[in-house]
Amino acid sequence: MSGGAPCWQDILPGTVTLGESSRVVETGLWRSLRPILDVEKCVSCLKCWVQCPDMSIQTGEGGAVQGIDMFFCKGCGICAAVCPTGAISIRPESDFQDEADASSGGASPGKVGELVGQL
Amino acid sequence: MGVVNVRELTGKSNPLAEGHRMCPGCGAPTALRQAFMGMDSPVVVVGATGCLEVSTTVYPYSSWRAPFLHVAFENAGAAVSGVVAAHRAMSRKKLFREEIKFVAFGGDGGTYDIGFQSLSGALERGHDFTYICYNNQGYMNTGAQRSGATPRSANTTTSPAGILAPGKLQRAKNLTEIAAAHNIPYVAQTTLHDPLDLIRKVRRAVETPGPAFVNILVPCALFWKINPADQVKICRLAADSKFWPIYEVVNGERVVSYTPKKPVPVEDFLRAQGRYAHLFAGGGVRRDLIDQAQADVDAEWENLTQNRRSS
Ligand code: SF4
Ligand code: SF4
Numbered sequence: 001m002s003g004g005a006p007c008w009q010d011i012l013p014g015t016v017t018l019g020e021s022s023r024v025v026e027t028g029l030w031r032s033l034r035p036i037l038d039v040e041k042c043v044s045c046l047k048c049w050v051q052c053p054d055m056s057i058q059t060g061e062g063g064a065v066q067g068i069d070m071f072f073c074k075g076c077g078i079c080a081a082v083c084p085t086g087a088i089s090i091r092p093e094s095d096f097q098d099e100a101d102a103s104s105g106g107a108s109p110g111k112v113g114e115l116v117g118q119l
Numbered sequence: 120m121g122v123v124n125v126r127e128l129t130g131k132s133n134p135l136a137e138g139h140r141m142c143p144g145c146g147a148p149t150a151l152r153q154a155f156m157g158m159d160s161p162v163v164v165v166g167a168t169g170c171l172e173v174s175t176t177v178y179p180y181s182s183w184r185a186p187f188l189h190v191a192f193e194n195a196g197a198a199v200s201g202v203v204a205a206h207r208a209m210s211r212k213k214l215f216r217e218e219i220k221f222v223a224f225g226g227d228g229g230t231y232d233i234g235f236q237s238l239s240g241a242l243e244r245g246h247d248f249t250y251i252c253y254n255n256q257g258y259m260n261t262g263a264q265r266s267g268a269t270p271r272s273a274n275t276t277t278s279p280a281g282i283l284a285p286g287k288l289q290r291a292k293n294l295t296e297i298a299a300a301h302n303i304p305y306v307a308q309t310t311l312h313d314p315l316d317l318i319r320k321v322r323r324a325v326e327t328p329g330p331a332f333v334n335i336l337v338p339c340a341l342f343w344k345i346n347p348a349d350q351v352k353i354c355r356l357a358a359d360s361k362f363w364p365i366y367e368v369v370n371g372e373r374v375v376s377y378t379p380k381k382p383v384p385v386e387d388f389l390r391a392q393g394r395y396a397h398l399f400a401g402g403g404v405r406r407d408l409i410d411q412a413q414a415d416v417d418a419e420w421e422n423l424t425q426n427r428r429s430s
Pocket of ligand 1: 035051052053054055056057068072073074075076077078079080144
């Protein structure tokens with residue numbers, strides 16, 4: 001290679017990717033809409049839990065719904081659409097811009113080596 | 120088979136982990152995630168090239184908690200055959216005592232088309248595994264090219280709707296029936312309209328000795344041109360319009376597992392998706408093609424309820 005970014009020939013052969021290592025990837029950064037859970041209205045029927053493509057509905061003892069994992073939630077809105085009690089509402093992510101600016105210390109998909117090292 | 124209790128399932132770890140890079144609201148991870156919910160034994164997963172394979176194995180990450188093997192686009196069937204055979208040989212030598220289940224998955228491209236020969240061979244040889252097709256009716260990973268699973272009239276980048284043609288001209292092949300024609304013990308078809316149906320069918324598939332095939336219709340929000348939040352609604356329309364009959368073939372017997380209480384015309388299913396927008400555009404409703412779609416659906420349902428092989 002003649003300077004610049006490394007090429008595929010420069011990658012060492014025989015790498016190992018660890019199981020479930022994608023859990024350090026903050027897919028929540030993609031979100032343009034945000035689901036908001038109203039625990040008062042939720043009856044823990046788990047319809048949202050079973051249909052979420054990103055395993056982002058958090059449950060506790062006995063399958064009680066506790067919250068939504070904003071680290072992974074991509075804001076598709078399926079949970080709100082299937083909820084029979086209207087316990088989940090959808091708001092534009094821009095409503096939360098201040099919060100996002102303040103907390104940019106979280107994991108981001110770019111921080112590869114650092115994060116894999118923590119697994 | 121037992122009743123599926125979703126509450127109990129929340130405590131179980133799932134072989135598919137968070138942080139995968141599938142699009143927001145994609146049906147494929149939901150289908151596989153629900154499929155794994157019904158399994159109690161450890162599982163080895165083999166994936167054909169496709170959206171789910173690339174998005175769960177983006178270097179240097181993996182979204183798999185289970186052992187995962189990917190070889191190529193065309194050979195998930197052959198790859199899983201080898202894994203099953205190796206496990207049998209090692210079990211015979213007492214190197215393994217644990218019961219392990221084997222699941223191969225592919226999209227419709229890797230299953231209906233490119234991986235078909237290796238799948239057919241694996242079904243015919245009778246290995247003990249379950250093949251799950253997450254069928255979004257096109258090559259969505261590469262930008263919505265038509266596949267053998269794309270239905271008639273759907274707009275794709277290689278069957279574009281325009282002046283010369285109203286989307287794809289041919290009918291989708293019926294791979295569920297083709298799998299059943301291998302005389303394997305269990306074949307099923309479902310979608311995301313009812314998670315309990317999906318979980319129960321996959322559980323039955325993995326518990327059935329010998330090969331089993333489960334064909335799951337999953338929306339691709341991007342190329343079906345739907346709002347991702349409408350995924351479950353679209354799946355219900357697919358089931359309620361009988362566009363995608365919910366049934367299983369148990370030892371050659373076709374059993375309908377969901378008969379819509381309030382059937383809807385297939386037009387409702389088509390109208391809900393942008394990939395059929397040209398059928399309804401600009402006042403020039405293509406009544407002929409909508410009627411054709413309804414006739415196809417009715418004929419297939421008739422065959423199914425008479426336990427005849429569908430065309
Ligand atoms: S918006 Fe989508 S990804 Fe987020 S919790 Fe709801 S269903 Fe899951
Ligand atoms: S679907 Fe609604 S009521 Fe049911 S568990 Fe989810 S938030 Fe609660």
